[in-house]
Amino acid sequence: MxxxxxxxxxxxxxxxxxxxxxxxxxxxxxxxxxxxxxxxxxxxxxxxxxxxxxxxxxxxxxxxxxxxxxxxxxxxxxxxVTRTFQNLQIFWTMTALENVVCGFHLVNEAGFWRGLLRTPRLVRRSRAIEQEALQILSSVGLGKRASDMAGSLSYGELKRLEIARAIASKxxxxxxxxxxxxxxxxxxxxxxxxxxxxxxxxxxxxxxxxxxxxxxxxxxxxxxxxxxxxxxxxxxxxxxxxxxxxxxxxxxxxxxxxxxxxxxxx
The missing domain is CATH 3.40.50.300 (P-loop containing nucleotide triphosphate hydrolases)
Structure with a gap:
């Protein structure tokens, strides 16, 4: 369908x-x-x-x-319904992992007060998101670059990183x-x-x-x-x-x- x-x-x-x-x-x-x-x-x-x-x-x-x-x-x-653009839309001063974590904002229902108070539930959710982001990075061949700054990645790696971030929004x-x-x-x-x-x-x-x-x-x-x-x-x-x-x-x-x-x- x-x-x-x-x-x-x-x-x-x-x-x-x-x-x-x-x-x-x-x-x-x-x-x-x-x-x-x-x-x-x-x-x-x-x-x-x-x-x-x-x-x-x-x-x-x-x-x-x-x-x-x-x-x-x-x-x-x-x-x-989501997309990537012709020109790279990367957070250059963030790590590869942080870039992918940003992609979860559409499916992360933390809410203002839970985010402010850092409730145990939010901490668990944040850890789960980080683990899933690592899995996504590995699936696009960037698992070993997770802690590297986005600005240090090659052009081809940046293309994969952008796709990984898009996939994070499910x-x-x-x-x-x-x-x-x-x-x-x-x-x-x-x-x-x-x-x-x-x-x-x-x-x-x-x-x-x-x-x-x-x-x-x-x-x-x-x-x-x-x-x-x-x-x-x-x-x-x-x-x-x-x-x-x-x-x-x-x-x-x-x-x-x-x-x-x-x-x-x-």
Missing amino acids: TVLATHDLRVHFGGVRALDGVTLALGLGGSVHAIIGPNGAGKTSFVNAVTGVYRATSGTIDLDGRNVSGLSAHELARIG PRLLFLDEPVAGCTATEKKLLGRLIRELAEATHAAIVIIEHDMKLVMSISDRVTVLVGGCVLADGLPELVRNDASVIEAYLGAAKVRQERSYASAG
């Missing part, structure tokens, strides 16, 4: 139609769903809209059949915006395997927005292609890969980039 569905979702910025009527179902538990498309296709706008960063111009967003259109990012995160639907951007080939392979393993281990539905087609085709159960703010194709990776309209869209985008390159060189 899908977790989240959009119907005729539109996001307009003046005369710019970032999304222009996207109807899409997302979120089979334990699956990886990729959203791809040329630059400017509307991928990040779609994620921003369904995670509460943008308010949709029109259309609906349903979570388990409940209309959640207009809910804030924080409200959506509390009911299991999402049902997790969006990863360009999770391997800027990574080496080795890091990409490691992150791809990690994303696949986490989907299966946590039973969360993971949606990736990614340009690396090799990664997308190797780990995804389903692929959606956006072009011009609209859904161009949606289905199994192999079918999407061989879709003539998808090939044309990507070749067309590549041709435009090449022409611009030639023009700037001239």
Whole structure:
């Protein structure tokens, strides 16, 4: 059963139609769903809209059949829809463990007075959270870096740390915006395997927005292609890969980039 569905979702910025009527179902538990498309296709706008960063111009967003259109990012995160961003959102002066512990704030019901008084129950809960955070760090290959400052981690490790913090909030639907951007080939392979393993281990539905087609085709159960703010194709990776309209869209985008390159060189 899908977790989240959009119907005729539109996001307009003046005369710019970032999304222009996207109807899409997302979120089979334990699956990886990729959203791809040329630059400017509307991928990040779609994620921003369904995670509460943008308010949709029109259309609906349903979570388990409940209309959640207009809910804030924080409200959506509390009911299991969360994300990472293209740019790292790390607490640089905190340890790796402390960064992951921060991810538990959505599921930690300490309350003001218990937090102030440090009740025995709160102390036990804090210790349990720390142990679970250590387990999550180990699951992403960072167990031995738990006490290290985040600022000392490599770029690939920081990408894994951000995913670990997102997993700590126990999402049902997790969006990863360009999770391997800027990574080496080795890091990409490691992150791809990690994303696949986490989907299966946590039973969360993971949606990736990614340009690396090799990664997308190797780990995804389903692929959606956006072009011009609209859904161009949606289905199994192999079918999407061989879709003539998808090939044309990507070749067309590549041709435009090449022409611009030639023009700037001239």
